[in-house]
Every structure is written in C-alpha cells, then in structure tokens.
Amino acid sequence: AQTVTQSQPEMSVQEAETVTLSCTYDTSESNYYLFWYKQPPSRQMILVIRQEAYKQQNATENRFSVNFQKAAKSFSLKISDSQLGDTAMYFCAFCLTSGTYKYIFGTGTRLKVLA
Amino acid sequence: DTGVSQDPRHKITKRGQNVTFRCDPISEHNRLYWYRQTLGQGPEFLTYFQNEAQLEKSRLLSDRFSAERPKGSFSTLEIQRTEQGDSAMYLCASSSHGSGNTIYFGEGSWLTVV
Numbered sequence: 514a515q516t517v518t519q520s521q522p523e524m525s526v527q528e529a530e531t532v533t534l535s536c537t538y539d540t541s542e543s544n545y546y547l548f549w550y551k552q553p554p555s556r557q558m559i560l561v562i563r564q565e566a567y568k569q570q571n572a573t574e575n576r577f578s579v580n581f582q583k584a585a586k587s588f589s590l591k592i593s594d595s596q597l598g599d600t601a602m603y604f605c606a607f608c609l610t611s612g613t614y615k616y617i618f619g620t621g622t623r624l625k626v627l628a
Numbered sequence: 629d630t631g632v633s634q635d636p637r638h639k640i641t642k643r644g645q646n647v648t649f650r651c652d653p654i655s656e657h658n659r660l661y662w663y664r665q666t667l668g669q670g671p672e673f674l675t676y677f678q679n680e681a682q683l684e685k686s687r688l689l690s691d692r693f694s695a696e697r698p699k700g701s702f703s704t705l706e707i708q709r710t711e712q713g714d715s716a717m718y719l720c721a722s723s724s725h726g727s728g729n730t731i732y733f734g735e736g737s738w739l740t741v742v
Contacts, residue, residue, distance in 0.1 A: 557733060557734070557736070558721075560732070614723065616673065621669070
C-alpha cells in the first residue's frame with residue numbers, strides 16, 4: 514500500500530523569504546505522479562505543482578519548485594519570494610499511473626506567511 | 629467550463645437522518661472521486677468512479693454510505709442514519725486522462741450532525 518508522510522504540521526515564513534515543505538512517500542511501484550495541493554482558508558483545494566516520476570527534471574511553476582528524489586522517495590516543495598496569499602494548508606499527494614487512480618494524501622502542513 | 633460543483637455547500641442534520649450530496653464534475657472528465665476531510669487532516673479516499681462504474685470503495689465506507697453515478701456524469705453520495713462521527717467536509721473531484729490524471733476539486737460539502 515502507498516503512504517504519504519508530511520512531518521511538518523506547521524511552518525511559518527517571512528514575506529519574501531523562501532520556505533521548503535517536506536514530503537516522503539512509500540511505494541513499490543515505479544510509475545506514479547506526485548502533487549502538491551494548496552488549500553487556503555476558503556477551503557477549495559488547488560493544484561500547485563505536479564511531477565511525473567519518470568521525469569528526472571524537477572518541476573517548476575513560477576515561484577514554486579520541487580526537489581524530487583526518487584531513490585529516497587522524497588518530494589519537497591520550495592516556495593520562493595513567499596507572499597501573504599501563500600498562507601494555506603499544503604498537501605502532498607501520490608497517484609499511480611495505472612490501475613486505480615486514487616490519490617493518497619498526506620496530513621498536510623499549515624503554512625503561515627508573516628508580514 | 630465552471631469546474632467541479634457540489635451541492636449543498638453546508639448541511640446540518642439530526643443524528644439518524646439521511647443526507648445526500650451531489651457532485652457535478654468537469655464535463656469532459658470521466659473519473660470522479662469522493663473524499664472526506666476532517667479539520668486539520670488530509671482528504672481520505674472514499675470511492676472512485678470511471679464513467680458510471682464504481683471501481684473502488686474504501687474500507688472506511690460503511691454500509692451506511694452509498695455513491696452512484698448513474699449516467700457517468702453527476703454523482704450522489706448518500707449517508708443513511710447519520711452519526712456524529714460523520715461530521716466532516718465531503719469533497720468531490722474529477723479527472724481524465726486528458727487532464728494528465730490531475731484531479732480538480734470542488735468546494736466541498738460541509739456536514740454537521742447534531
């Protein structure tokens with residue numbers, strides 16, 4: 514069975530600074546997707562960034578980038594130039610590329626950006 | 629495209645009553661998911677449809693829970709004989725191969741059982 518672990522329940526960062534959120538996962542499969550989702554206080558989950566496991570290049574999306582270490586089963590999210598609007602819960606998620614397409618989520622990291 | 633929509637957004641019900649939630653996925657998405665989320669926790673998988681077929685159901689889902697997607701479009705999640713432990717946010721999401729298997733969430737339906 515696949516599991517996703519986020520070991521940082523809460524983090525804070527000063528506006529304009531950089532913060533890294535950690536995620537580890539466990540699977541015996543080799544083909545899968547990894548995602549970071551953001552859930553602001555308004556509660557709707559929004560996709561931040563995704564990574565296909567077969568790609569060695571780390572995904573980037575504007576101020577958001579990931580450090581994907583497949584052998585270590587690690588998938589961290591780096592937020593550069595943090596903004597007040599980045600304040601939210603961040604969830605790491607895993608999904609296989611075949612068979613069942615269900616997503617497995619971590620327990621989340623609550624990020625607060627301080628002015 | 630208006631995204632994934634869920635109805636009702638909030639529901640307060642008395643213990644023992646039945647409730648039903650509806651989800652309308654993004655129109656071209658053939659996969660539909662239901663998740664449950666409690667405060668401070670990540671979403672927990674409940675069930676998954678591909679078109680009208682329910683392909684997987686979590687062991688978390690007791691026999692009081694049932695979900696349908698009769699024509700492969702909208703879906704309903706019914707909870708019978710609600711219990712206080714059912715109080716949570718019920719999230720619907722959809723995806724397709726064309727979306728790169730990325731799932732898109734609705735705003736959720738809050739259930740409070742009193």
